[in-house]
Amino acid sequence: MLSLVKEIKKCISLKMVAVVITAAVIVLMLGTVSYFQKEVVINLDGNQIVVRTMKSTVKEVLKQNGIRLGKYDYVSVPIDTKLQSKKNNIINIKSAVPVYVSADGQEIELMTSKETVKEALQGEPINLSHSDKIQGANPDDRIVKGMRLKVVRVTRKLVSQNEVIPCEVVKKDNNSMDMGQYRIVNEGKDGVREKTYMVEYQDGKEVKRLLVDHKVVVNPEDKVVEHGTIPIYTTSRGENFRYKKVMEMRATAYTASYEDTGKTPDHPEFGITYTGMRVKKGVVAVDPKVIPLGTRLYVEGIGNVPDYGYAIAADIGSAVKGDIIDLYMDDSTAVKRWGVKKVKVYILYD
Numbered sequence: 001m002l003s004l005v006k007e008i009k010k011c012i013s014l015k016m017v018a019v020v021i022t023a024a025v026i027v028l029m030l031g032t033v034s035y036f037q038k039e040v041v042i043n044l045d046g047n048q049i050v051v052r053t054m055k056s057t058v059k060e061v062l063k064q065n066g067i068r069l070g071k072y073d074y075v076s077v078p079i080d081t082k083l084q085s086k087k088n089n090i091i092n093i094k095s096a097v098p099v100y101v102s103a104d105g106q107e108i109e110l111m112t113s114k115e116t117v118k119e120a121l122q123g124e125p126i127n128l129s130h131s132d133k134i135q136g137a138n139p140d141d142r143i144v145k146g147m148r149l150k151v152v153r154v155t156r157k158l159v160s161q162n163e164v165i166p167c168e169v170v171k172k173d174n175n176s177m178d179m180g181q182y183r184i185v186n187e188g189k190d191g192v193r194e195k196t197y198m199v200e201y202q203d204g205k206e207v208k209r210l211l212v213d214h215k216v217v218v219n220p221e222d223k224v225v226e227h228g229t230i231p232i233y234t235t236s237r238g239e240n241f242r243y244k245k246v247m248e249m250r251a252t253a254y255t256a257s258y259e260d261t262g263k264t265p266d267h268p269e270f271g272i273t274y275t276g277m278r279v280k281k282g283v284v285a286v287d288p289k290v291i292p293l294g295t296r297l298y299v300e301g302i303g304n305v306p307d308y309g310y311a312i313a314a315d316i317g318s319a320v321k322g323d324i325i326d327l328y329m330d331d332s333t334a335v336k337r338w339g340v341k342k343v344k345v346y347i348l349y350d
Contacts, residue, residue, distance in 0.1 A: 038089055041091070042061075044095075045094060045095050058079045072113055074092075077091060097143065097146070108125065110125075115142060117141050117147075129153075131154040132152060135152060155200075155201045159196070160196050161194070171225055173226070174226035175230065177227070178232050183226045188223025192216070196214065197209045197212065230242045230349065243348050249323045249344075249345050251343040253326065253329045253335040255332055256279050273314045274293070277314040279328050281328065281330065282309065282312060284327050285325070291347070299311055299346075303342075308343065
């Protein structure tokens with residue numbers, strides 16, 4: 001009986017030892033596992049997940065937690081990064097969203113995880129330049145899933161363009177040419193002005209042009225034209241003559257008779273003018289202070305008065321003063337019929 005009791009005690013002691021040892025092993029294992037576990041903080045699209053894991057890399061812990069990365073998703077650390085057991089492991093993930101972009105004549109679906117519109121468009125395949133314009137949002141607006149944008153390609157370049165500078169026409173008087181006639185002394189030459197513009201194109205079309213510089217590359221030469229200044233008069237018979245001056249005068253008439261000159265036919269100076277010329281049709285008396293003797297004239301009748309015609313200032317008279325001109329005629333009847341008429345007297349060129 002005593003032996004049986006001893007055997008029972010012995011068995012109980014062995015079981016207790018086994019239990020204690022098992023418990024100790026379990027505690028030891030749990031401590032070891034706890035020691036080697038790493039704490040990982042995963043920020044996924046603004047949602048935070050805190051996990052403890054025995055995994056070694058970022059890729060493994062993401063897979064362990066059912067997080068699958070897309071091609072364009074953003075991960076703050078490389079996925080083959082080793083997890084640290086003695087420091088915090090923080091993984092930031094931002095999922096890419098679709099944005100529809102019209103650019104270069106086509107629309108594409110752009111998957112992006114960038115924060116702003118400008119950041120999303122700067123890389124491939126859009127390659128936004130600093131001068132391009134964005135329609136549909138502002139460059140600093142935050143990306144929204146499904147937003148539609150248009151990129152307008154803006155280019156600027158300097159364009160030079162030549163412009164004709166018309167030559168000036170310089171008119172000069174030519175006192176030896178008839179009025180109405182002209183002569184080209186110098187043909188002249190147009191100049192050239194070069195203008196430089198800053199031209200802005202949007203999607204290949206010109207939308208703005210700003211003049212930034214201009215310079216004359218070829219100076220123009222004046223065209224010189226001489227114009228005649230000598231007046232031309234056409235008589236009633238179609239004859240043309242050149243004249244220096246025209247005056248409106250009162251015309252009387254005279255003959256070589258004693259009544260008009262105080263000389264009889266037997267007088268040695270009968271029919272002889274003051275200048276020594278014999279009187280005849282076309283000889284006129286003038287005031288030398290108004291019309292110099294020897295001046296060639298043409299006397300035109302005014303209104304219905306007939307022209308006296310060509311004449312020469314060859315005589316004077318006591319009554320011929322100022323604007324009076326005395327016309328020689330062959331007979332007294334014509335003189336009486338003439339009386340006093342208004343005429344135009346043209347001073348002719350020699």
